[in-house]
Every structure is written in structure tokens, then in C-alpha cells.
Amino acid sequence: EAGVAQSPRYKIIEKRQSVAFWCNPISGHATLYWYQQILGQGPKLLIQFQNNGVVDDSQLPKDRFSAERLKGVDSTLKIQPAKLEDSAVYLCASSSGLRVWDTQYFGPGTRLTVL
Amino acid sequence: GESVGLHLPTLSVQEGDNSIINCAYSNSASDYFIWYKQESGKGPQFIIDIRSNMDKRQGQRVTVLLNKTVKHLSLQIAATQPGDSAVYFCAEDWGGNQFYFGTGTSLTVIP
Numbered sequence: 001e002a003g004v005a006q007s008p009r010y011k012i013i014e015k016r017q018s019v020a021f022w023c024n025p026i027s028g029h030a031t032l033y034w035y036q037q038i039l040g041q042g043p044k045l046l047i048q049f050q051n052n053g054v055v056d057d058s059q060l061p062k063d064r065f066s067a068e069r070l071k072g073v074d075s076t077l078k079i080q081p082a083k084l085e086d087s088a089v090y091l092c093a094s095s096s097g098l099r100v101w102d103t104q105y106f107g108p109g110t111r112l113t114v115l
Numbered sequence: 116g117e118s119v120g121l122h123l124p125t126l127s128v129q130e131g132d133n134s135i136i137n138c139a140y141s142n143s144a145s146d147y148f149i150w151y152k153q154e155s156g157k158g159p160q161f162i163i164d165i166r167s168n169m170d171k172r173q174g175q176r177v178t179v180l181l182n183k184t185v186k187h188l189s190l191q192i193a194a195t196q197p198g199d200s201a202v203y204f205c206a207e208d209w210g211g212n213q214f215y216f217g218t219g220t221s222l223t224v225i226p
Contacts, residue, residue, distance in 0.1 A: 004158070031212065042204050042216025043159065055211060091158050098212045100147040106158025 002026065004107035006092050012113045018080040021110045025073070025094030031055075033104065034067055034077050035091040043091055049075065050098060082114045127223045134192040136220045138205035141186060147208035150179055150190045153219070154201045162190070162203075192222075200224045 005024040013019050025032050030051050035043035046065065048055040052072040060067065064083070069075040079086055089109040095102040128134045140148070146167045151159035163174045165181050165188075172179050178191040188205050202221050206214040 040218070042206070042219055044216070045213055048211070048213060056213060093158070095212060100208050100212055101164070102212055103161050104212070104214075106160070108156065109158055 004092055004094055004105055006090075006107040006110055008110055009108065010111050010113075012115065013082055014115050015084055016081040018078065019082055019112060020076050020078045021090050021092075021112075023075045023077070023092030023107060025075070025092070026105055029094035029096050029105075030072070031095045031098055031102065032069055032075050033093040033095075034075070035093065035106075037089045037091055037109070039088070046077070055098070079112075082112075084114050087112060087114045124218065125221045125223070127225060128195050130197060130224050130226050131194055134190075134195045134199070134222060134224075136190045136192075136203050136222065138188040138190075138217050139186060140188065140205070140207050140217075142207060142209070143183070143186060145207045145209070148179070148181065148188055149206045149208075149214065150177075150188075151204045151206060151216075152199075152201045153204065159204060159216075195222075195224050197224045197226055 007022050032049045034046045037043040046060045047057040047067045049069045052069050067077045089111050091106050091109045093104040093106045095104045149164045150162045152162050153159045163177050163179050165172045165179045170181050176193045180189045200223050202219040204216045204219045206216045
């Protein structure tokens with residue numbers, strides 16, 4: 001079974017520029033998550049989708065971050081404009097459902113550096 | 116929000132010894148906990164979980180202990196191997212399969 005795919009793996013941009021990350025979850029997984037992991041910290045949930053609907057985006061900085069999952073499969077996370085403090089690894093995860101025992105499977109992440 | 120944290124940021128053990136990684140949580144209403152392993156350049160990987168109605172759960176070479184009285188979790192790894200070197204996170208369920216992660220403990224296995 002193929003895992004969660006993310007691209008690009010690395011991205012370097014200057015502050016105030018825009019950037020987008022892509023995630024392809026495990027086939028058949030209805031639930032998709034985007035996390036931000038700052039160096040030395042645990043992942044922090046940004047947004048959770050169930051199919052193409054948003055379950056929770058309470059921790060997404062909506063003035064600059066946006067995410068979509070239009071067809072309920074792939075998802076993109078965008079930052080516009082980027083700030084220095086956005087430097088982090090952006091992790092995508094997917095699970096088959098919303099129950100606690102529906103294991104989340106993580107992709108390798110995209111490492112973003114904002115200069 | 117409430118926090119999930121680890122007592123020790125780094126841990127070094129000799130290969131073959133047992134490892135114990137600790138985690139404190141603050142939300143007494145949490146019903147479910149997971150330990151994740153994250154190797155360098157990879158995403159977190161599920162290791163073992165435990166529900167709040169249990170105080171111990173065993174997997175292959177790993178055991179999780181839950182002490183609800185003092186809001187404490189521990190992960191025990193038996194006969195630690197070089198491949199166990201990674202950062203370990205405890206995560207606490209806050210409902211709807213959303214988890215809050217602790218800071219993490221970096222485990223280094225010395226050959």
C-alpha cells in the first residue's frame with residue numbers, strides 16, 4: 001500500500017512570497033490533516049478535512065494560510081504571504097475516519113525555509 | 116490550550132538496554148493516548164496506543180504505562196536497538212481524532 005505522498009520535499013522562499021504544498025493521501029482515506037512542525041517541537045494541527053469538507057481549522061492562521069481538498073482526495077496548503085516564523089516542516093496525514101483508533105499515517109513532510 | 120509535555124528532551128542508552136521515555140499530560144479528560152516515533156527526515160509513525168480505561172498495554176518490544184492519578188505516560192522499549200534512535204512523541208486525543216503532541220524526546224542508541 002502506497003503511503004502519503006507530499007511535494008515538494010524542500011522549499012526555500014523569501015518573506016512575503018507565496019508557496020504551496022501538495023498532499024496525496026492513502027487511497028480510500030476520507031480524513032486528511034495538515035500539521036505544522038517547528039524545529040524541536042511536536043506537530044501542531046492546522047486543519048482537518050473529512051472528504052472535501054473542513055472539520056476543524058481553528059488553528060489555521062487564515063489571514064495568510066489557506067487549504068483546500070476540492071475533490072475529497074488530494075489537498076493543497078498555501079501560504080501567502082510567508083513570514084519568517086512560517087519556517088517549519090509541513091506534514092500531511094490521512095486516516096480512514098474520525099474515530100480515535102483510525103490511525104493517522106503521515107507523509108515525509110515539506111521543509112519550508114523562509115529567508 | 117492545555118499541554119502535553121515530556122520530562123527529558125534527550126536520552127542516550129546502550130544497545131541492548133531498556134529505554135524509558137516519559138510524558139506528562141494536563142487534560143484529565145483525555146481518553147486516548149498514542150506514542151509516535153519520528154526518524155530524521157520522516158513523518159511520525161504510530162507505535163502504540165492506550166485508552167484511559169487501561170493502565171498498561173504491550174506491543175512488540177514496547178510497553179506503554181498510563182498513570183491517570185498523576186497524569187503520566189511512559190513508553191518502555193525493551194532491548195533497545197540502533198534502529199530505535201529517533202524522536203518519540205506522546206499525543207493526546209482531544210476529540211474527533213485530533214491530537215495534541217508533546218515536545219518530544221530524542222533517543223540515541225549507543226552501539
